[in-house]
Amino acid sequence: SAVISQKPSRDICQRGTSLTIQCQVDSQVTMMFWYRQQPGQSLTLIATANQGSEATYESGFVIDKFPISRPNLTFSTLTVSNMSPEDSSIYLCSASYRGPEAFFGQGTRLTVV
Amino acid sequence: DAKTTQPTSMDCAEGRAANLPCNHSTISGNEYVYWYRQIHSQGPQYIIHGLKNNETNEMASLIITEDRKSSTLILPHATLRDTAVYYCIVRVADYTGKLIFGQGTTLQVKP
Numbered sequence: 340s341a342v343i344s345q346k347p348s349r350d351i352c353q354r355g356t357s358l359t360i361q362c363q364v365d366s367q368v369t370m371m372f373w374y375r376q377q378p379g380q381s382l383t384l385i386a387t388a389n390q391g392s393e394a395t396y397e398s399g400f401v402i403d404k405f406p407i408s409r410p411n412l413t414f415s416t417l418t419v420s421n422m423s424p425e426d427s428s429i430y431l432c433s434a435s436y437r438g439p440e441a442f443f444g445q446g447t448r449l450t451v452v
Numbered sequence: 453d454a455k456t457t458q459p460t461s462m463d464c465a466e467g468r469a470a471n472l473p474c475n476h477s478t479i480s481g482n483e484y485v486y487w488y489r490q491i492h493s494q495g496p497q498y499i500i501h502g503l504k505n506n507e508t509n510e511m512a513s514l515i516i517t518e519d520r521k522s523s524t525l526i527l528p529h530a531t532l533r534d535t536a537v538y539y540c541i542v543r544v545a546d547y548t549g550k551l552i553f554g555q556g557t558t559l560q561v562k563p
Contacts, residue, residue: 370548372550381537381553381554381555382490382496382553384550384552387548431496433549439484439545440498440549441551442498443496445494446493446495
């Protein structure tokens with residue numbers, strides 16, 4: 340299994356600012372992903388974080404708004420840029436070892452005011 | 453990935469079996485059925501997956517119909533801690549870990 344730590348666990352931010360969320364895995368994993376969960380909704384995949392190269396974004400998500408880094412096999416960051424109240428969500432990091440099971444962090448609860 | 457349909461919500465009495473259905477009528481031959489759950493304020497947790505045979509682990513059993521168009525997740529003795537949103541996901545076994553979540557079923561286990 341993998342233990343995934345996210346920081347911060349929650350934050351309240353002013354509109355127009357940016358927040359970087361960190362995701363640390365306790366072992367080297369093959370794949371890392373970022374999801375968004377809007378209030379009362381299911382999870383939506385934002386992107387696949389690729390080590391050493393640009394992330395692969397899902398439809399509706401762009402790099403300028405959600406820049407992602409993955410400098411090594413255990414760490415990734417997601418930045419939510421130029422935030423608006425519509426960005427208020429839980430952001431979750433996920434990782435897998437190329438097996439059937441994906442592991443998730445506890446999420447970062449973001450409120451934009 | 454094939455689309456899945458799940459009831460929005462279900463109730464279950466504590467200690468009884470919880471049977472959560474999932475329809476996936478457009479499933480392809482190389483697609484597996486995965487189940488995850490999300491307990492309030494936590495990240496999703498893997499439960500079980502299967503291709504066509506019934507599967508059982510320490511958490512649950514997965515029953516897949518012979519035509520593979522539907523499946524049922526069974527929690528044999530539900531406890532209050534099993535109250536969660538349960539997601540049925542159909543995807544190929546490419547082992548990328550990439551998951552597309554539907555709306556899921558909110559299971560409320562009642563005393």
